[in-house]
Amino acid sequence: MNTHDFSDFQRYLAAKVSVDDRSLNKDVWNSLFRALHPWRERPLRVLDVGAGIGTMAQRLWRWRLHPHILYTGVDLSSENIDHAQAQLQEWARGRGGSVLRTANGFVLRTSTQQMTISLIQEDALSFVRRPEQQGAWDLLIAHAFLDLVDIAAVLPQLLATLKQGGFCYLTLNFDGVTIFEPVAEPSFETKLIALYHQSMDQRLIEGRLSGDSRAGRHLFAHLNAAGVDVMAAGASDWVVIPQKDGYPEDEAYFLHFIVHTVFQELVDHPQLDRDQVVAWTQERHAQIDAGTLVYIAHQLDYLGRK
Numbered sequence: 049m050n051t052h053d054f055s056d057f058q059r060y061l062a063a064k065v066s067v068d069d070r071s072l073n074k075d076v077w078n079s080l081f082r083a084l085h086p087w088r089e090r091p092l093r094v095l096d097v098g099a100g101i102g103t104m105a106q107r108l109w110r111w112r113l114h115p116h117i118l119y120t121g122v123d124l125s126s127e128n129i130d131h132a133q134a135q136l137q138e139w140a141r142g143r144g145g146s147v148l149r150t151a152n153g154f155v156l157r158t159s160t161q162q163m164t165i166s167l168i169q170e171d172a173l174s175f176v177r178r179p180e181q182q183g184a185w186d187l188l189i190a191h192a193f194l195d196l197v198d199i200a201a202v203l204p205q206l207l208a209t210l211k212q213g214g215f216c217y218l219t220l221n222f223d224g225v226t227i228f229e230p231v232a233e234p235s236f237e238t239k240l241i242a243l244y245h246q247s248m249d250q251r252l253i254e255g256r257l258s259g260d261s262r263a264g265r266h267l268f269a270h271l272n273a274a275g276v277d278v279m280a281a282g283a284s285d286w287v288v289i290p291q292k293d294g295y296p297e298d299e300a301y302f303l304h305f306i307v308h309t310v311f312q313e314l315v316d317h318p319q320l321d322r323d324q325v326v327a328w329t330q331e332r333h334a335q336i337d338a339g340t341l342v343y344i345a346h347q348l349d350y351l352g353r354k
């Protein structure tokens with residue numbers, strides 16, 4: 049087996065950027081862009097929950113969502129926030145504008161765009177319950193986050209942070225399809241993938257069931273129940289395929305990380321043979337090294353208005 053470290057979460061999140069850029073549903077993005085047009089005259093307050101290393105802040109800037117953004121990213125992990133603080137400031141210094149340090153981050157300003165980035169290490173679920181966060185935000189972002197939580201319990205608390213008329217942009221919600229190609233043993237592959245999805249459904253955080261392997265399709269009903277007007281929705285499948293000279297950017301690492309995650313989740317599973325899981329994992333890592341693995345995960349994006 050390849051002996052590299054396949055569990056560097058911050059490198060995984062950085063490697064995920066090019067995959068996500070391709071995957072995000074552009075109709076849903078364009079709907080958000082258009083919906084915000086009347087809001088361009090004043091700063092846009094954006095809250096990103098489960099922000100990781102802050103890659104969505106960079107994307108909002110790169111894709112020019114709004115000329116003046118006040119962005120706050122909240123993440124539970126101090127490693128993510130420390131990485132974001134250091135890496136985002138370095139990125140900002142390369143934008144050709146001014147970068148001014150603040151208590152929780154910095155302000156990046158060019159002649160056409162301005163963004164204040166604040167990064168907070170905290171449980172997003174406590175953050176959104178603070179009295180000062182109620183009705184305080186124009187746009188709520190949860191990117192590759194909602195399928196990790198108990199959506200029915202958490203969504204109303206997240207939405208409570210929005211002003212009336214504010215928007216929620218809820219993206220990359222996993223929706224029950226994982227494909228690795230080529231498949232050597234169809235019956236084993238089917239069982240492995242089914243147990244992998246089951247592990248998402250059975251995930252417990254602080255004793256509560258957290259996670260839904262079909263979060264994408266269920267989110268529509270959750271949004272309706274929460275009184276949100278769903279303005280747009282569409283598929284945002286991850287599709288990672290090799291090019292002539294291998295995978296683009298750092299996407300080989302992205303794939304190694306995913307395969308390693310499946311391995312960790314299932315290697316000791318009572319319904320699977322350990323040796324078979326190890327052999328499957330070795331074969332998948334080898335296929336990534338050889339540039340022959342195709343990986344697809346079905347996901348959905350939503351835009352809603354409170």
Ligand SMILES: C[S@@+](CC[C@H](N)C(=O)[O-])C[C@H]1O[C@@H](n2cnc3c(N)ncnc32)[C@H](O)[C@@H]1O
Binds near residue numbers: 061124171172191
């Ligand atoms: C799959 S990652 C996505 C990160 C980021 N949105 C991205 O796509 O690059 C999920 C993130 O949610 C964070 N997270 C999980 N539970 C959280 C919670 N209760 N409060 C805040 N962050 C949380 C994790 O630390 C992780 O960074």
